[in-house]
Amino acid sequence: MPEGYCxxxxxxxEIVDAVEEVMKNGRKAIxxxxxxxxxxxxxxxxxxxxxxxxxxxxxxxxxxxxxxxPAS
Ligand SMILES: [Zn+2]
Numbered sequence: 512m513p514e515g516y517c518x519x520x521x522x523x524x525e526i527v528d529a530v531e532e533v534m535k536n537g538r539k540a541i542x543x544x545x546x547x548x549x550x551x552x553x554x555x556x557x558x559x560x561x562x563x564x565x566x567x568x569x570x571x572x573x574x575x576x577x578x579x580x581p582a583s
Contacts, residue, residue: 512525512526512527512529513525513526513529513541513543513554514526514554515541515543515552515553515554516552516554517545517547517548517550517552518550519545519548519550520545520547520548520550524545524546524547524552525546526541526543526544526545526552526554527543527544527545527546528543528544529541529542529543530542530543534555538555538556539555539556540553540554540555540556541553541554541556542554
């Protein structure tokens with residue numbers, strides 16, 4: 512469950528009913544509600560809409576690490 516800052520509670524809260532949205536600028540955001548007061552919360556995620564490039568050092572393409580073990 513993602514966390515966000517509720518301006519009404521003035522505290523960090525879990526975001527309930529969180530839905531991921533992609534804004535017009537390509538950034539992702541989480542939109543949901545505060546579990547305590549129900550205020551709409553909006554958390555902008557840092558990454559871009561496009562997934563990060565694979566194989567950034569170590570992970571073999573076409574298989575999750577540890578998922579397959581053909582050498583047996
Ligand atoms: Zn709240």
